Amino acid sequence: MCEIFISASPESYESRTRSVRLHGVVTSLRLENLYWDVLGEIGERDGMTVTQLLERLYDELASSRGEAVGNFASFLRVSALRYMALQAHQRIPTDVNVPIRSLDAREVLADWQDVRESAAA
Template sequence: MCQIFINADPELYATRSRSIRLHGVATSLRLENLFWQVLGEIGERDGLSVPQLLGRLYDELTVSGRLDESTNFTSFLRVSCLRYLQLQLAGRIPADPRVPIRDLDPAWVLAAERRPSA
């Protein structure tokens, strides 16, 4: 089993920092390269650069009231990438990258998502 994971290209789990502006404030985010790749794919689906995607996610998180001083935005991004891939595997997000995320019905996409038990 471990060979499947340990034989991954080390470049995938190397970290990279990127500076972006969120609400006009410059900040630095450090993620593994694989997460940057997935964020790039998500953004491309809707014609957004990674900084534009991150700005939109940050803004929507703020508007939702789910962003406060205890929120780790970098962790949120990692979980968003994993959820994106899980929802693709479940067939709720089309694998075809030409289908924009904005065109999907969020209620339908999330209807089959399993909630973690308490």
């Protein structure tokens, strides 16, 4: 069992810090390389750079919650994992030429339970 996990390239779990400007405010985010790669793929699907994607996610999260965003790095990790889980369950196409913005969020999330919720059930 462990071979599946321990054979991962050490580069994939090394952390990298990026300084990004979110609405004129510079902030540093530290994530493992694999997360940066997944976020890059998500952004590319909609023609955005990672920084543009982060700004969009931050804005939409703050808007939906009506408050400042806490622990944004953890939110990004969960977003990357959720993206991969939705792909694994064929809710999001694996074809990276299909933009995320073209998908109907209600349809993608219909009857969807996050991994943690389904594991607890």
